[in-house]
Amino acid sequence: MSELSALDETIQNLMYEVGERTKAAMTKKLQIDEKTSPHDLVTDVDKSNEQFINQRLRQLDPTAKIVSEEGFGDQVHDLAGRVWIVDPIDGTMNFIMERENFAIMLALYVDGQPTLGYILDVMKNRLYHGGPALGVWENETRLTPPLNRGIRDSLIDVSSYILMNDIHHAQTAARAARSIRVFGSAGISMTQLITGRTGAYITNLKPWDLAPGRVLCEALGLVVKPIDDHPLDVLSSNFVLVAVPAAANDIEQLIN
Ligand code: 2AM
Ligand code: CA
Ligand code: CA
Ligand code: CA
Numbered sequence: 001m002s003e004l005s006a007l008d009e010t011i012q013n014l015m016y017e018v019g020e021r022t023k024a025a026m027t028k029k030l031q032i033d034e035k036t037s038p039h040d041l042v043t044d045v046d047k048s049n050e051q052f053i054n055q056r057l058r059q060l061d062p063t064a065k066i067v068s069e070e071g072f073g074d075q076v077h078d079l080a081g082r083v084w085i086v087d088p089i090d091g092t093m094n095f096i097m098e099r100e101n102f103a104i105m106l107a108l109y110v111d112g113q114p115t116l117g118y119i120l121d122v123m124k125n126r127l128y129h130g131g132p133a134l135g136v137w138e139n140e141t142r143l144t145p146p147l148n149r150g151i152r153d154s155l156i157d158v159s160s161y162i163l164m165n166d167i168h169h170a171q172t173a174a175r176a177a178r179s180i181r182v183f184g185s186a187g188i189s190m191t192q193l194i195t196g197r198t199g200a201y202i203t204n205l206k207p208w209d210l211a212p213g214r215v216l217c218e219a220l221g222l223v224v225k226p227i228d229d230h231p232l233d234v235l236s237s238n239f240v241l242v243a244v245p246a247a248a249n250d251i252e253q254l255i256n
Contacts, residue, residue, distance in 0.1 A: 067086070106118040126191070154200060156181070217242055
């Protein structure tokens with residue numbers, strides 16, 4: 001077994017373990033705090049998951065750097081070397097309000113190259129994992145590239161903020177599609193794309209929201225493109241279009 005496959009197996013096990021910890025924590029009362037506003041919340045489980053994951057990563061890969069949402073990672077200024085990117089609960093609002101449709105996410109970038117990605121849909125027990133060298137998998141099943149349909153034959157996924165405020169003419173793209181979906185979790189949105197349920201996703205993502213899904217999407221031939229004039233920067237916030245190539249072309253013609 002290659003070094004990468006062995007690492008992948010270890011990380012898959014870590015993901016399932018954190019999923020089980022998360023489900024166990026849901027039997028207790030959540031401690032909920034506001035971050036920047038009542039629309040932006042964090043729980044004790046976000047924080048304890050991140051501490052748990054980061055501690056494991058430091059044991060496994062002591063020289064790597066860690067970028068993570070809740071403050072237990074490193075100050076990382078560039079993607080040189082090995083960089084792990086951690087979202088301990090993606091879709092915290094769904095975690096609190098729906099108690100489903102949230103994910104645990106992890107990615108490994110090596111010298112800036114997307115290498116491994118993991119999205120665990122906790123309540124459905126589905127782990128999406130892999131990368132360019134290993135292929136992309138849903139649990140034990142290897143995924144094939146989704147059908148390359150144009151926007152008129154696709155569902156479009158738009159983040160609520162972008163849709164409501166019509167950022168980058170997202171409503172124009174939405175009107176052209178068969179219908180719209182809003183999931184409230186970037187990770188769940190990425191799983192809908194890689195399984196061919198949606199054809200495009202327009203959103204604004206932080207590093208931990210984008211990095212894992214980007215690895216898996218690109219490995220399946222989807223395109224991940226900035227919508228504004230900035231080049232994609234995994235360490236900052238990006239307005240992005242993630243889509244099958246045909247839908248991406250259609251949307252670019254509609255919104256530019
Ligand atoms: P989070 O739950 O890990 O914060 C929908 O809100 C999606 O956008 C989620 O994936 C959420 O990730 C992400 N997101 C990014 N920035 C956000 C913010 N400031 N407030 C709420 N959600 C945010
Ligand atoms: Ca958050
Ligand atoms: Ca997130
Ligand atoms: Ca999060």
